Amino acid sequence: MAKGGEKEWIESCEIMVAIEELSLLKNEGEEKKLSTLAFLHLSNLLLQVLDKIGPTMSVLSLDIRRNIERLEEMYLLDPSCNSSLMEIVEKEVKEGTVRKADSCSRAILWLSRSLDFSVALLDGVKKDSEQSLNQIIEESYKTTLGPWHGWIASAAYKIALQLTPDREVFVGLLMGKDKDNAKFKGEIYKLVTLIQPFLHEIHELMVSVHFPFLLFIFV
Template sequence: MVPVDLANSTMGYFDTLPKSFADVPINDGEIETESFLTAAEGLVALFDAINPIAFKPVKVDMLGNIKKIRDKYLVNPVAYCTLQKIVQAEAGQKDRTATQGLLWLKRGLEFTAKALRRNMDNPAEELSASFTAAYGVTLKQFHGMLVRPIFTIAMKACPYRKDFYTNLGDDPEQVQQGLEKWLSALETILINLNAYYEKGNYAKGL
Protein backbone atom coordinates (compact mmCIF):
# COMPACT_ATOMS: atom_id res chain seq x y z
CA MET A 1 0.00 0.00 0.00
CA VAL A 2 1.23 3.52 -0.86
CA PRO A 3 0.20 6.12 1.78
CA VAL A 4 -2.04 8.93 0.49
CA ASP A 5 -0.15 12.15 -0.28
CA LEU A 6 -2.15 14.80 1.54
CA ALA A 7 -0.21 17.57 -0.13
CA ASN A 8 -1.79 16.57 -3.45
CA SER A 9 -5.20 15.52 -2.12
CA THR A 10 -8.41 17.55 -1.93
CA MET A 11 -9.76 15.26 0.81
CA GLY A 12 -9.13 15.57 4.52
CA TYR A 13 -6.75 13.19 6.22
CA PHE A 14 -9.44 11.10 7.89
CA ASP A 15 -11.29 10.77 4.58
CA THR A 16 -8.23 9.20 2.98
CA LEU A 17 -7.61 6.51 5.58
CA PRO A 18 -8.10 2.96 4.26
CA LYS A 19 -8.16 1.85 7.90
CA SER A 20 -8.41 3.87 11.10
CA PHE A 21 -6.85 2.75 14.36
CA ALA A 22 -10.41 2.85 15.66
CA ASP A 23 -11.18 -0.04 13.27
CA VAL A 24 -8.29 -2.28 14.33
CA PRO A 25 -9.72 -5.37 16.09
CA ILE A 26 -8.32 -6.35 19.49
CA ASN A 27 -9.54 -9.80 20.45
CA ASP A 28 -8.58 -11.39 23.77
CA GLY A 29 -5.96 -8.68 24.16
CA GLU A 30 -4.29 -9.42 20.82
CA ILE A 31 -4.08 -6.89 17.98
CA GLU A 32 -4.95 -7.96 14.44
CA THR A 33 -1.81 -7.69 12.33
CA GLU A 34 -3.11 -6.71 8.90
CA SER A 35 -5.51 -4.03 10.16
CA PHE A 36 -2.84 -2.55 12.41
CA LEU A 37 -0.28 -2.36 9.61
CA THR A 38 -2.76 -0.71 7.26
CA ALA A 39 -3.67 1.84 9.91
CA ALA A 40 0.01 2.49 10.62
CA GLU A 41 0.66 3.08 6.92
CA GLY A 42 -2.16 5.60 6.96
CA LEU A 43 -0.50 7.42 9.85
CA VAL A 44 2.64 7.90 7.77
CA ALA A 45 0.61 10.10 5.42
CA LEU A 46 -0.06 12.41 8.35
CA PHE A 47 3.51 13.67 8.09
CA ASP A 48 2.64 15.09 4.67
CA ALA A 49 0.30 17.47 6.50
CA ILE A 50 3.19 18.49 8.76
CA ASN A 51 6.24 18.73 6.51
CA PRO A 52 6.85 15.95 3.97
CA ILE A 53 10.48 16.98 3.39
CA ALA A 54 11.63 17.53 6.97
CA PHE A 55 9.80 14.44 8.22
CA LYS A 56 11.01 12.18 5.39
CA PRO A 57 13.49 10.36 7.69
CA VAL A 58 10.64 9.66 10.12
CA LYS A 59 8.45 8.34 7.31
CA VAL A 60 11.20 6.15 5.86
CA ASP A 61 11.97 4.68 9.28
CA MET A 62 8.34 3.89 10.06
CA LEU A 63 7.64 2.39 6.64
CA GLY A 64 10.77 0.25 6.97
CA ASN A 65 9.56 -1.14 10.29
CA ILE A 66 6.09 -1.75 8.88
CA LYS A 67 7.71 -3.76 6.07
CA LYS A 68 9.64 -5.90 8.57
CA ILE A 69 6.41 -6.85 10.32
CA ARG A 70 4.47 -7.39 7.10
CA ASP A 71 7.20 -9.60 5.61
CA LYS A 72 6.92 -11.87 8.65
CA TYR A 73 3.12 -11.79 8.53
CA LEU A 74 3.04 -12.81 4.86
CA VAL A 75 5.10 -15.92 5.59
CA ASN A 76 2.03 -17.34 7.34
CA PRO A 77 -0.96 -14.97 7.66
CA VAL A 78 -2.90 -17.49 9.72
CA ALA A 79 -0.17 -18.22 12.25
CA TYR A 80 0.80 -14.57 12.48
CA CYS A 81 -2.68 -13.07 12.45
CA THR A 82 -1.96 -10.94 15.54
CA LEU A 83 1.08 -8.88 16.53
CA GLN A 84 1.40 -10.86 19.74
CA LYS A 85 1.61 -14.14 17.83
CA ILE A 86 4.47 -12.77 15.74
CA VAL A 87 6.44 -11.70 18.80
CA GLN A 88 5.74 -15.01 20.54
CA ALA A 89 6.92 -16.95 17.50
CA GLU A 90 10.23 -15.08 17.42
CA ALA A 91 10.86 -15.27 21.17
CA GLY A 92 14.08 -17.14 21.84
CA GLN A 93 15.11 -17.08 18.18
CA LYS A 94 18.27 -15.46 16.84
CA ASP A 95 16.35 -13.64 14.12
CA ARG A 96 13.82 -11.30 15.74
CA THR A 97 13.49 -8.87 12.86
CA ALA A 98 9.72 -8.44 13.14
CA THR A 99 9.86 -8.07 16.92
CA GLN A 100 12.47 -5.35 16.55
CA GLY A 101 10.47 -3.68 13.77
CA LEU A 102 7.35 -3.62 15.92
CA LEU A 103 9.34 -2.25 18.88
CA TRP A 104 10.63 0.69 16.85
CA LEU A 105 7.33 1.25 15.10
CA LYS A 106 5.65 1.35 18.51
CA ARG A 107 8.13 3.99 19.63
CA GLY A 108 7.48 6.08 16.53
CA LEU A 109 3.74 5.82 16.98
CA GLU A 110 4.06 6.79 20.64
CA PHE A 111 6.08 9.86 19.69
CA THR A 112 3.37 10.91 17.23
CA ALA A 113 0.51 10.15 19.61
CA LYS A 114 2.04 12.11 22.49
CA ALA A 115 2.75 15.09 20.25
CA LEU A 116 -0.80 15.23 18.92
CA ARG A 117 -2.38 14.67 22.33
CA ARG A 118 -0.29 17.47 23.83
CA ASN A 119 -1.23 19.79 20.98
CA MET A 120 -4.92 19.02 21.33
CA ASP A 121 -4.79 19.56 25.09
CA ASN A 122 -2.95 22.89 24.69
CA PRO A 123 -4.86 24.98 22.11
CA ALA A 124 -2.38 27.86 22.36
CA GLU A 125 0.71 25.72 21.75
CA GLU A 126 2.32 25.54 18.34
CA LEU A 127 2.94 22.17 16.71
CA SER A 128 6.73 22.52 16.88
CA ALA A 129 6.60 22.86 20.67
CA SER A 130 4.32 19.83 21.03
CA PHE A 131 6.47 17.61 18.82
CA THR A 132 9.69 18.77 20.47
CA ALA A 133 8.30 17.96 23.92
CA ALA A 134 7.02 14.57 22.74
CA TYR A 135 10.37 13.71 21.18
CA GLY A 136 12.08 14.48 24.49
CA VAL A 137 10.03 11.90 26.38
CA THR A 138 9.88 9.20 23.70
CA LEU A 139 12.38 8.67 20.88
CA LYS A 140 15.23 10.90 22.07
CA GLN A 141 16.43 8.42 24.70
CA PHE A 142 16.88 5.76 22.01
CA HIS A 143 18.68 7.98 19.47
CA GLY A 144 22.40 8.60 19.23
CA MET A 145 24.20 11.87 18.62
CA LEU A 146 23.97 11.49 14.85
CA VAL A 147 20.20 10.96 14.73
CA ARG A 148 19.04 13.54 17.26
CA PRO A 149 19.93 16.59 15.12
CA ILE A 150 17.88 15.20 12.23
CA PHE A 151 14.80 14.99 14.41
CA THR A 152 15.51 18.38 15.99
CA ILE A 153 15.48 19.97 12.54
CA ALA A 154 12.22 18.18 11.73
CA MET A 155 10.58 19.52 14.90
CA LYS A 156 11.52 23.08 14.00
CA ALA A 157 10.06 22.61 10.51
CA CYS A 158 6.53 21.96 11.79
CA PRO A 159 3.90 24.29 10.30
CA TYR A 160 1.77 26.69 12.31
CA ARG A 161 -0.95 24.75 14.13
CA LYS A 162 -3.73 26.54 12.23
CA ASP A 163 -2.21 25.43 8.92
CA PHE A 164 -1.74 21.87 10.15
CA TYR A 165 -5.36 21.45 11.22
CA THR A 166 -6.54 23.07 7.99
CA ASN A 167 -4.51 20.47 6.10
CA LEU A 168 -6.40 17.75 7.94
CA GLY A 169 -9.77 18.94 6.62
CA ASP A 170 -12.00 21.90 5.86
CA ASP A 171 -14.43 21.39 8.74
CA PRO A 172 -12.66 22.12 12.08
CA GLU A 173 -15.29 20.32 14.16
CA GLN A 174 -15.13 17.18 12.02
CA VAL A 175 -11.34 17.28 12.13
CA GLN A 176 -11.33 17.46 15.92
CA GLN A 177 -13.86 14.65 16.25
CA GLY A 178 -12.01 12.48 13.75
CA LEU A 179 -8.65 13.14 15.36
CA GLU A 180 -9.94 12.37 18.86
CA LYS A 181 -11.47 9.06 17.77
CA TRP A 182 -8.38 8.03 15.80
CA LEU A 183 -5.92 9.18 18.48
CA SER A 184 -7.78 7.57 21.38
CA ALA A 185 -7.76 4.25 19.54
CA LEU A 186 -4.04 4.57 18.83
CA GLU A 187 -3.37 5.32 22.49
CA THR A 188 -5.29 2.18 23.50
CA ILE A 189 -3.22 0.09 21.11
CA LEU A 190 0.01 1.57 22.47
CA ILE A 191 -1.00 0.84 26.06
CA ASN A 192 -1.61 -2.76 24.98
CA LEU A 193 1.75 -3.09 23.19
CA ASN A 194 3.76 -1.39 25.92
CA ALA A 195 2.29 -3.69 28.56
CA TYR A 196 2.91 -6.73 26.37
CA TYR A 197 6.55 -5.89 25.66
CA GLU A 198 7.19 -5.09 29.30
CA LYS A 199 5.50 -8.21 30.65
CA GLY A 200 7.40 -10.53 28.33
CA ASN A 201 10.63 -8.48 28.39
CA TYR A 202 10.55 -8.71 24.60
CA ALA A 203 12.67 -5.58 24.08
CA LYS A 204 15.69 -7.20 25.75
CA GLY A 205 18.63 -7.43 23.41
CA LEU A 206 17.00 -5.34 20.66
Protein backbone atom coordinates in the same frame (compact mmCIF):
# COMPACT_ATOMS: atom_id res chain seq x y z
CA MET B 1 -5.11 5.55 -8.24
CA ALA B 2 -7.61 8.17 -7.06
CA LYS B 3 -7.62 11.53 -8.80
CA GLY B 4 -8.79 15.03 -8.01
CA GLY B 5 -11.71 15.24 -5.59
CA GLU B 6 -11.71 11.49 -5.03
CA LYS B 7 -8.12 11.59 -3.71
CA GLU B 8 -8.94 14.49 -1.38
CA TRP B 9 -12.00 12.62 -0.07
CA ILE B 10 -9.94 9.49 0.64
CA GLU B 11 -7.25 11.48 2.48
CA SER B 12 -9.79 13.36 4.58
CA CYS B 13 -11.43 10.08 5.64
CA GLU B 14 -8.28 8.30 6.85
CA ILE B 15 -8.82 9.27 10.48
CA MET B 16 -12.41 8.03 10.36
CA VAL B 17 -11.31 4.73 8.79
CA ALA B 18 -8.80 4.23 11.60
CA ILE B 19 -11.48 4.99 14.19
CA GLU B 20 -13.86 2.45 12.63
CA GLU B 21 -11.23 -0.30 12.46
CA LEU B 22 -10.07 0.24 16.04
CA SER B 23 -13.67 0.32 17.23
CA LEU B 24 -14.28 -3.05 15.57
CA LEU B 25 -11.21 -4.52 17.22
CA LYS B 26 -12.33 -3.25 20.60
CA ASN B 27 -15.73 -4.88 20.14
CA GLU B 28 -14.26 -8.20 19.00
CA GLY B 29 -12.40 -8.82 22.24
CA GLU B 30 -8.98 -8.85 23.80
CA GLU B 31 -7.53 -11.54 21.49
CA LYS B 32 -8.00 -9.28 18.45
CA LYS B 33 -6.31 -6.20 19.85
CA LEU B 34 -2.84 -7.09 18.62
CA SER B 35 -3.89 -7.75 15.03
CA THR B 36 -0.92 -7.40 12.66
CA LEU B 37 -3.07 -5.83 9.96
CA ALA B 38 -4.54 -3.28 12.38
CA PHE B 39 -1.05 -2.37 13.55
CA LEU B 40 0.15 -1.95 9.96
CA HIS B 41 -2.85 0.22 9.16
CA LEU B 42 -2.13 2.48 12.12
CA SER B 43 1.51 2.72 11.11
CA ASN B 44 0.52 3.72 7.58
CA LEU B 45 -1.88 6.31 8.99
CA LEU B 46 1.04 7.71 10.97
CA LEU B 47 3.02 8.06 7.75
CA GLN B 48 0.21 10.10 6.21
CA VAL B 49 0.17 12.41 9.22
CA LEU B 50 3.93 12.89 9.02
CA ASP B 51 3.78 13.47 5.26
CA LYS B 52 1.44 16.40 5.88
CA ILE B 53 4.06 17.97 8.15
CA GLY B 54 6.43 17.86 5.19
CA PRO B 55 10.20 17.22 4.82
CA THR B 56 10.74 17.84 8.53
CA MET B 57 9.75 14.26 9.27
CA SER B 58 11.47 12.63 6.27
CA VAL B 59 14.09 10.76 8.34
CA LEU B 60 11.47 9.40 10.73
CA SER B 61 9.14 8.57 7.84
CA LEU B 62 11.86 6.58 6.09
CA ASP B 63 12.54 4.57 9.24
CA ILE B 64 8.81 3.89 9.69
CA ARG B 65 8.47 2.75 6.07
CA ARG B 66 11.34 0.31 6.44
CA ASN B 67 9.82 -1.19 9.58
CA ILE B 68 6.39 -1.41 7.95
CA GLU B 69 7.89 -3.21 4.94
CA ARG B 70 9.72 -5.67 7.20
CA LEU B 71 6.56 -6.50 9.12
CA GLU B 72 4.47 -6.71 5.93
CA GLU B 73 6.92 -9.18 4.41
CA MET B 74 6.67 -11.39 7.48
CA TYR B 75 2.88 -11.22 7.48
CA LEU B 76 2.60 -12.09 3.78
CA LEU B 77 4.84 -15.15 4.18
CA ASP B 78 2.02 -16.81 6.12
CA PRO B 79 -0.98 -14.56 6.97
CA SER B 80 -2.68 -17.26 9.03
CA CYS B 81 0.35 -17.83 11.27
CA ASN B 82 1.35 -14.16 11.46
CA SER B 83 -2.08 -12.64 12.02
CA SER B 84 -1.15 -11.24 15.42
CA LEU B 85 1.90 -9.42 16.75
CA MET B 86 2.09 -11.92 19.60
CA GLU B 87 2.54 -14.82 17.16
CA ILE B 88 5.31 -13.02 15.27
CA VAL B 89 7.24 -12.04 18.39
CA GLU B 90 6.92 -15.44 20.07
CA LYS B 91 8.08 -17.14 16.87
CA GLU B 92 11.24 -15.02 16.77
CA VAL B 93 11.89 -15.70 20.43
CA LYS B 94 11.71 -19.47 19.81
CA GLU B 95 13.91 -19.23 16.70
CA GLY B 96 16.48 -17.10 18.50
CA THR B 97 16.23 -14.31 15.91
CA VAL B 98 14.60 -11.73 18.14
CA ARG B 99 17.91 -10.01 18.89
CA LYS B 100 18.81 -9.52 15.23
CA ALA B 101 18.88 -5.98 13.87
CA ASP B 102 16.38 -6.89 11.15
CA SER B 103 13.95 -8.80 13.37
CA CYS B 104 10.24 -8.04 13.18
CA SER B 105 10.22 -7.69 16.96
CA ARG B 106 12.47 -4.65 16.65
CA ALA B 107 10.28 -3.31 13.85
CA ILE B 108 7.23 -3.64 16.11
CA LEU B 109 9.07 -1.93 18.95
CA TRP B 110 10.12 1.07 16.85
CA LEU B 111 6.74 1.35 15.15
CA SER B 112 5.06 1.39 18.57
CA ARG B 113 7.44 4.16 19.71
CA SER B 114 6.63 6.14 16.57
CA LEU B 115 2.92 5.65 17.25
CA ASP B 116 3.49 6.92 20.80
CA PHE B 117 4.94 10.02 19.17
CA SER B 118 1.97 10.42 16.82
CA VAL B 119 -0.52 10.08 19.67
CA ALA B 120 1.29 12.78 21.65
CA LEU B 121 1.43 14.97 18.53
CA LEU B 122 -2.26 14.61 17.68
CA ASP B 123 -3.24 15.13 21.32
CA GLY B 124 -1.22 18.35 21.38
CA VAL B 125 -2.72 19.61 18.12
CA LYS B 126 -6.31 19.16 19.26
CA LYS B 127 -5.79 21.22 22.42
CA ASP B 128 -6.67 24.91 22.49
CA SER B 129 -3.35 26.60 23.09
CA GLU B 130 -0.97 29.14 21.63
CA GLN B 131 1.71 26.54 20.99
CA SER B 132 3.19 26.40 17.51
CA LEU B 133 3.42 23.10 15.65
CA ASN B 134 7.16 23.26 16.21
CA GLN B 135 6.65 23.39 19.99
CA ILE B 136 4.08 20.57 19.93
CA ILE B 137 6.39 18.33 17.90
CA GLU B 138 9.32 19.11 20.17
CA GLU B 139 7.39 18.25 23.34
CA SER B 140 5.98 15.07 21.77
CA TYR B 141 9.44 14.01 20.67
CA LYS B 142 11.02 14.59 24.08
CA THR B 143 8.51 12.34 25.84
CA THR B 144 8.41 9.52 23.28
CA LEU B 145 11.20 9.04 20.72
CA GLY B 146 13.76 11.37 22.24
CA PRO B 147 14.83 9.12 25.15
CA TRP B 148 15.64 6.32 22.67
CA HIS B 149 17.62 8.36 20.15
CA GLY B 150 21.38 8.80 20.27
CA TRP B 151 23.03 12.16 19.68
CA ILE B 152 23.19 11.74 15.88
CA ALA B 153 19.47 11.02 15.53
CA SER B 154 18.61 13.80 18.00
CA ALA B 155 20.80 16.32 16.15
CA ALA B 156 19.19 15.45 12.80
CA TYR B 157 15.77 15.87 14.35
CA LYS B 158 16.58 19.30 15.82
CA ILE B 159 17.74 20.55 12.42
CA ALA B 160 14.58 19.23 10.76
CA LEU B 161 12.38 21.07 13.27
CA GLN B 162 13.26 24.34 11.56
CA LEU B 163 11.16 23.31 8.55
CA THR B 164 7.79 22.72 10.23
CA PRO B 165 4.74 24.48 8.74
CA ASP B 166 2.37 26.72 10.69
CA ARG B 167 0.01 24.91 13.04
CA GLU B 168 -3.05 26.21 11.15
CA VAL B 169 -1.72 24.88 7.86
CA PHE B 170 -1.08 21.44 9.34
CA VAL B 171 -4.52 21.24 10.99
CA GLY B 172 -6.14 22.30 7.73
CA LEU B 173 -4.37 19.51 5.86
CA LEU B 174 -5.47 16.95 8.43
CA MET B 175 -9.08 18.13 8.46
CA GLY B 176 -9.54 18.07 4.71
CA LYS B 177 -12.55 19.72 3.13
CA ASP B 178 -16.02 20.12 4.62
CA LYS B 179 -14.93 19.69 8.22
CA ASP B 180 -15.13 22.17 11.07
CA ASN B 181 -12.65 22.48 13.91
CA ALA B 182 -14.98 21.05 16.56
CA LYS B 183 -15.66 17.91 14.52
CA PHE B 184 -11.95 17.50 13.82
CA LYS B 185 -11.07 17.73 17.52
CA GLY B 186 -13.75 15.17 18.33
CA GLU B 187 -12.34 12.73 15.79
CA ILE B 188 -8.78 13.21 17.06
CA TYR B 189 -9.93 12.67 20.65
CA LYS B 190 -11.70 9.45 19.70
CA LEU B 191 -8.75 8.18 17.66
CA VAL B 192 -6.25 8.88 20.44
CA THR B 193 -8.55 7.21 22.98
CA LEU B 194 -8.71 4.06 20.84
CA ILE B 195 -5.00 3.93 19.99
CA GLN B 196 -3.74 4.27 23.57
CA PRO B 197 -4.98 0.88 24.89
CA PHE B 198 -3.75 -0.79 21.69
CA LEU B 199 -0.26 0.63 22.31
CA HIS B 200 -0.48 -0.37 25.97
CA GLU B 201 -1.08 -3.97 24.85
CA ILE B 202 2.03 -3.84 22.65
CA HIS B 203 4.19 -2.48 25.46
CA GLU B 204 2.85 -5.24 27.71
CA LEU B 205 3.72 -7.78 25.02
CA MET B 206 7.34 -6.66 24.99
CA VAL B 207 7.59 -7.47 28.69
CA SER B 208 5.50 -10.65 28.74
CA VAL B 209 7.60 -12.61 26.23
CA HIS B 210 10.69 -12.35 28.44
CA PHE B 211 12.92 -10.08 26.39
CA PRO B 212 12.74 -6.78 28.27
CA PHE B 213 16.16 -5.93 26.82
CA LEU B 214 14.26 -4.87 23.69
CA LEU B 215 12.72 -2.02 25.64
CA PHE B 216 16.16 -0.46 25.99
CA ILE B 217 17.18 -0.46 22.32
CA PHE B 218 18.51 2.91 21.18
CA VAL B 219 19.57 4.40 17.85
